[in-house]
Amino acid sequence: MKTPLAVCLALAIPLSAAEADKTPARAEIRRVAARQGVGTADSVTVPDGALLFTGQILPRSTTGDVRAQTESAVGALGQVLASAGADFAQVVRLTAYVADAATIPVVEEWIAERFAATPVAFSLVRTPLAVSAAKLALEAVATTTRESSPTAVTRGEHAAVLPAGGKIFISGQAEKGTYLASAVRLTMAGLHRSLAHVGLRKTDVVQVKAFVRPFADHEAARREIAASFDGAAPPPLVLIEWQSELFAEIELIAAAPGLTAKAGETVAHSWLPWLTASPRYCNVAHVPAGVPLIFVGAIDGGPGDDRAQMKTIFERLGSVLFESGSSFRHLAKATYYLGGVPSRTLLGEIRGVYFDPTRPPAASALQVAAFARPGRTAVIEMIAVPVK
Numbered sequence: 296m297k298t299p300l301a302v303c304l305a306l307a308i309p310l311s312a313a314e315a316d317k318t319p320a321r322a323e324i325r326r327v328a329a330r331q332g333v334g335t336a337d338s339v340t341v342p343d344g345a346l347l348f349t350g351q352i353l354p355r356s357t358t359g360d361v362r363a364q365t366e367s368a369v370g371a372l373g374q375v376l377a378s379a380g381a382d383f384a385q386v387v388r389l390t391a392y393v394a395d396a397a398t399i400p401v402v403e404e405w406i407a408e409r410f411a412a413t414p415v416a417f418s419l420v421r422t423p424l425a426v427s428a429a430k431l432a433l434e435a436v437a438t439t440t441r442e443s444s445p446t447a448v449t450r451g452e453h454a455a456v457l458p459a460g461g462k463i464f465i466s467g468q469a470e471k472g473t474y475l476a477s478a479v480r481l482t483m484a485g486l487h488r489s490l491a492h493v494g495l496r497k498t499d500v501v502q503v504k505a506f507v508r509p510f511a512d513h514e515a516a517r518r519e520i521a522a523s524f525d526g527a528a529p530p531p532l533v534l535i536e537w538q539s540e541l542f543a544e545i546e547l548i549a550a551a552p553g554l555t556a557k558a559g560e561t562v563a564h565s566w567l568p569w570l571t572a573s574p575r576y577c578n579v580a581h582v583p584a585g586v587p588l589i590f591v592g593a594i595d596g597g598p599g600d601d602r603a604q605m606k607t608i609f610e611r612l613g614s615v616l617f618e619s620g621s622s623f624r625h626l627a628k629a630t631y632y633l634g635g636v637p638s639r640t641l642l643g644e645i646r647g648v649y650f651d652p653t654r655p656p657a658a659s660a661l662q663v664a665a666f667a668r669p670g671r672t673a674v675i676e677m678i679a680v681p682v683k
Contacts (some may be wrong), residue, residue: 297542298505300606322473324387327618333626334410335417335659338591338619344585345414347379347439349454350531350550351392351432353424364430365401368371372433375453384408388436388590398430399667418593418676419633419667420629422536423510423516428652434533436590446552448501450528457501460584461551464628464678466576467490467506469544475507476515478542483523486547489567493579506537506544506661516543534611537661546659556583561680566653575643580627582680588618591677598670605641605673609649623649626656632661634672642673
């Protein structure tokens with residue numbers, strides 16, 4: 296008989312009674328449209344507080360079948376969470392990166408078991424992985440009460456803690472290079488320039504996400520990103536394959552303890568003076584201290600033609616935002632996974648209908664080779680804030 300994945304995890308990371316007694320009470324978290332028996336929710340709202348961001352957590356062993364690798368990755372993620380004072384009950388957003396379709400049912404089984412009582416905002420992404428034999432990798436955002444510094448980012452080997460307070464999301468940037476490493480080097484220089492422009496430092500970065508090609512050269516991208524932090528421990532990194540004429544696009548999240556905001560403003564959108572301003576996305580979105588984050592799980596438009604799918608996606612997003620107490624004017628960060636040029640064109644057109652051109656979110660848009668669900672041509676993820 297197969298052992299349930301949730302049981303395997305519980306056996307891998309035991310918690311003594313004394314440790315359980317010391318576990319602080321969880322901050323109040325609100326879930327919208329939590330699905331019983333599935334383990335996912337349309338959105339998860341998290342009060343301002345310390346948040347743990349991981350990189351891509353790979354299986355500790357890539358031998359064995361899909362189930363064995365999933366159990367191994369789950370165990371590795373559990374250890375990362377525990378090392379930062381968190382556990383699976385505190386995960387609010389989860390992304391599974393899968394190398395093939397055969398992995399998906401096993402991942403969904405684990406999510407349904409493990410998050411039945413605490414559904415997460417969930418995304419599923421198809422991409423090659425940094426270890427070629429790996430079938431999956433997991434990335435999580437979790438609440439934590441272990442905050443080494445009340446104002447500074449604390450980095451570990453596979454995760455970093457974003458302290459309570461202000462935070463910024465910087466849109467994906469892409470600089471041309473003659474090969475992947477040079478493009479990454481130039482792009483990271485531009486991102487660090489962006490940080491300095493808003494008064495932040497490299498040490499404020501909590502996570503870097505890079506979309507690269509050719510993916511076979513991912514290690515060169517990793518080295519360049521690490522080198523850009525001048526010998527300090529780099530932030531956790533997520534690497535995803537994209538289809539583009541450019542070699543790389545890179546985005547980041549950073550703590551912003553010193554940035555001020557207008558009274559009553561829950562998110563501020565700004566543009567960098569040396570980049571071309573767009574009414575469809577801003578370059579920097581600033582969420583001030585005290586404002587909750589709303590993590591919206593991946594939304595697709597179901598089977599259908601490109602236009603029908605894009606219309607359905609934005610209709611569904613509007614419904615989730617409404618139920619979550621947010622709006623299209625209160626988006627902080629968007630990620631768009633697109634199947635090709637038609638979807639990219641439609642995305643530009645429909646954002647012109649839904650977005651306030653003075654308040655669009657920070658964003659990255661990437662063309663992917665395949666989607667986790669058959670027949671899809673676009674998928675979006677969002678981070679939003681309450682209207683008030």
